[in-house]
Amino acid sequence: xxxxxxxxxxxxxxxxxxxxxxxxxxxxxxxxxxxxxxxxxxxxxxxxxxxxxxxxxxxxxxxxxxxxxxxxxxxxxxxxxxxxxxxxxxxxxxxxxxxxxxxxxxxxxxxxxxxxxxxxxxxxxxxxxxxxxxxxxxxxxxxxxxxxxxxxxxxxxxxxxxxxxxxxxxxxxxxxxxxxxxxxxxxxxxxxxxxxxxxxxxxxxxxxxxxxxxxxxxxxxxxxxxxxxxxxxxxxxxxxxxxxxxxxxxxxxxxxxxxxxxxxxxxxxxxxxxxxxxxxxxxxxxxxxxxxxxxxxxxxxxxxxxxxxxxxxxxxxxxxxxxxxxxxxxxxxxxxxxxxxxxxxxxxxxxxxxxxxxxxxxxxxxxxxxxxxxxxxxxxxxxxxxxxxxxxxxxxxxxxxx
Amino acid sequence: xxxxxxxxxxxxxxxxxxxxxxxxxxxxxxxxxxxxxxxxxxxxxxxxxxxxxxxxxxxxxxxxxxxxxxxxxxxxxxxxxxxxxxxxxxxxxxxxxxxxxxxxxxxxxxxxxxxxxxxxxxxxxxxxxxxxxxxxxxxxxxxxxxxxxxxxxxxxxxxxxxxxxxxxxxxxxxxxxxxxxxxxxxxxxxxxxxxxxxxxxxxxxxxxxxxxxxxxxxxxxxxxxxxx
Ligand SMILES: Nc1ncnc2c1ncn2[C@@H]1O[C@H](COP(=O)(O)OP(=O)(O)O)[C@@H](O)[C@H]1O
Ligand SMILES: [Mg+2]
Numbered sequence: 001x002x003x004x005x006x007x008x009x010x011x012x013x014x015x016x017x018x019x020x021x022x023x024x025x026x027x028x029x030x031x032x033x034x035x036x037x038x039x040x041x042x043x044x045x046x047x048x049x050x051x052x053x054x055x056x057x058x059x060x061x062x063x064x065x066x067x068x069x070x071x072x073x074x075x076x077x078x079x080x081x082x083x084x085x086x087x088x089x090x091x092x093x094x095x096x097x098x099x100x101x102x103x104x105x106x107x108x109x110x111x112x113x114x115x116x117x118x119x120x121x122x123x124x125x126x127x128x129x130x131x132x133x134x135x136x137x138x139x140x141x142x143x144x145x146x147x148x149x150x151x152x153x154x155x156x157x158x159x160x161x162x163x164x165x166x167x168x169x170x171x172x173x174x175x176x177x178x179x180x181x182x183x184x185x186x187x188x189x190x191x192x193x194x195x196x197x198x199x200x201x202x203x204x205x206x207x208x209x210x211x212x213x214x215x216x217x218x219x220x221x222x223x224x225x226x227x228x229x230x231x232x233x234x235x236x237x238x239x240x241x242x243x244x245x246x247x248x249x250x251x252x253x254x255x256x257x258x259x260x261x262x263x264x265x266x267x268x269x270x271x272x273x274x275x276x277x278x279x280x281x282x283x284x285x286x287x288x289x290x291x292x293x294x295x296x297x298x299x300x301x302x303x304x305x306x307x308x309x310x311x312x313x314x315x316x317x318x319x320x321x322x323x324x325x326x327x328x329x330x331x332x333x334x335x336x337x338x339x340x341x342x343x344x345x346x347x348x349x350x351x352x353x354x355x356x357x358x359x360x361x362x363x364x365x366x367x368x369x370x371x372x373x374x375x376x377x378x379x380x381x382x383x384x385x386x387x388x389x390x391x392x393x394x395x396x397x398x399x400x401x402x
Numbered sequence: 403x404x405x406x407x408x409x410x411x412x413x414x415x416x417x418x419x420x421x422x423x424x425x426x427x428x429x430x431x432x433x434x435x436x437x438x439x440x441x442x443x444x445x446x447x448x449x450x451x452x453x454x455x456x457x458x459x460x461x462x463x464x465x466x467x468x469x470x471x472x473x474x475x476x477x478x479x480x481x482x483x484x485x486x487x488x489x490x491x492x493x494x495x496x497x498x499x500x501x502x503x504x505x506x507x508x509x510x511x512x513x514x515x516x517x518x519x520x521x522x523x524x525x526x527x528x529x530x531x532x533x534x535x536x537x538x539x540x541x542x543x544x545x546x547x548x549x550x551x552x553x554x555x556x557x558x559x560x561x562x563x564x565x566x567x568x569x570x571x572x573x574x575x576x577x578x579x580x581x582x583x584x585x586x587x588x589x590x591x592x593x594x595x596x597x598x599x600x601x602x603x604x605x606x607x608x609x610x611x612x613x614x615x616x617x618x619x620x621x622x623x624x625x626x627x628x629x630x
Contacts, residue, residue, distance in 0.1 A: 011504045312487070312488035312514065
């Protein structure tokens, strides 16, 4: 073993520097490329998760069971839960569906209708839980004493860049008036005071109004459609849910942020599949590179293998020396690739995140993906250096020395 | 009366290529070698000298017949045991030096010691001493490419004897050298025999080499034609 390592090291450091650099460079690029794609996928996933948590569901969300319209004991839940050590903030929202009507020229002729969800909030309370305020792109956030004022998401308003939806209001701006036809057929007119864009497309296609206005339309008082909790740590969400159940709130739908990732989850699964395919291809390429490098080298060193065998060095030691070399190229390539990724690429994108449709995306190195890639590359390196070596080393001494 | 450390009995080697007629390289060779003897194998090109040496030196397996080293029938050894035997009991010098180009003079010589699992502390003194013995003091960090042919061949001899082998085999060690370098190499070998009682079996076709050796075995068409 020691001898094999010795031979491998000497051959590497006293061998041709150009081909050494080239080999390591190829391994580096192949590995870096894989890490990069993986990190983009992980970054997108995380961005979507964050969007869901920050702009829609919080870490834990309480909703009525299917068929029920409202959560009845809203205040009781909020008063009980807000004292738990892991609860940062908590708020109740009330929601409904409605048709938004944009009468473009105020003459009833060029009218655009857009059906979407509406959220009634207490702006001061809601702002501690769902961050709309810092995502206002035009106008302002709702204020405590506002009446008949609304905010609308950029994807619903239209004209604020691309969106995932085919339809919108074809361009309303803050200051415009908007007619809303509620589910109970009541029609009211509101003034848009702000346009927001969180990049969570479900939030950005909705309209947000004052809780008081909502109550006056639906004659509601303290009912709510969802209670959103923000926790000190998103990993405590299951603890919060089990506490809610113990307190007897199991009659409601209790979900955490990860339960709400239906779309994100399918995307995640696709990413995992693509990631796996790329990893397999990447490690195959790296194994092939090692195979070619070792193969070419070994053909040029047949005589030397014969000499080593002749003076009594075991086939195993000779084989290991080539496998060590293959491993050296692989591991150095991977290490450099990782370092460039970790301290170059990730740092660069942390300073300049990529503007993705789902949010600002920073590539993220996931430990599980990294571990799997390393494992596959090492395996490929082992196979790639073993295959050409075993055949040659087994040959007869005189055949090799000829 | 010195004992024989190496014997061959009815040694036959036949090369069979698929399409061609077989080549009878050795056709029943009987020979005995004593401890501390310097023997030359001579004969015309193609007479079977190298083939004979390869069978004696465990680099090949004969078609039939026996090779005994220290009364061990080497045919009975497995490939692994033969490798160990070559490492521990035998030493080799080849016509083209056969050094590892990436290893320094010192490292080339130390290689068999490393293969035996010795640490540098254990073998350093031995290696230094052997470097002196072959007259290459002060060159130990040179790579083979920085040495002359004669010097490389002396490194090769040093590597072959560092394990203190019972028998040293050499196949035309001076064929690539000018006469001056050749005589230095042969003198080194002669000194090994005289001072350290080394057994050496050397293939050569230089008639002049006779003066360095104790005995010459002449081969002709795969059999011994004469011994002196
Ligand atoms: N691997 C081989 N295959 C076929 N014939 C061989 C092989 N090696 C040697 N020979 C033949 O065996 C004979 C003896 O060869 P060799 O021992 O190399 O002779 P020498 O060393 O005396 O010049 C020659 O006729 C040679 O052509
Ligand atoms: Mg020959």
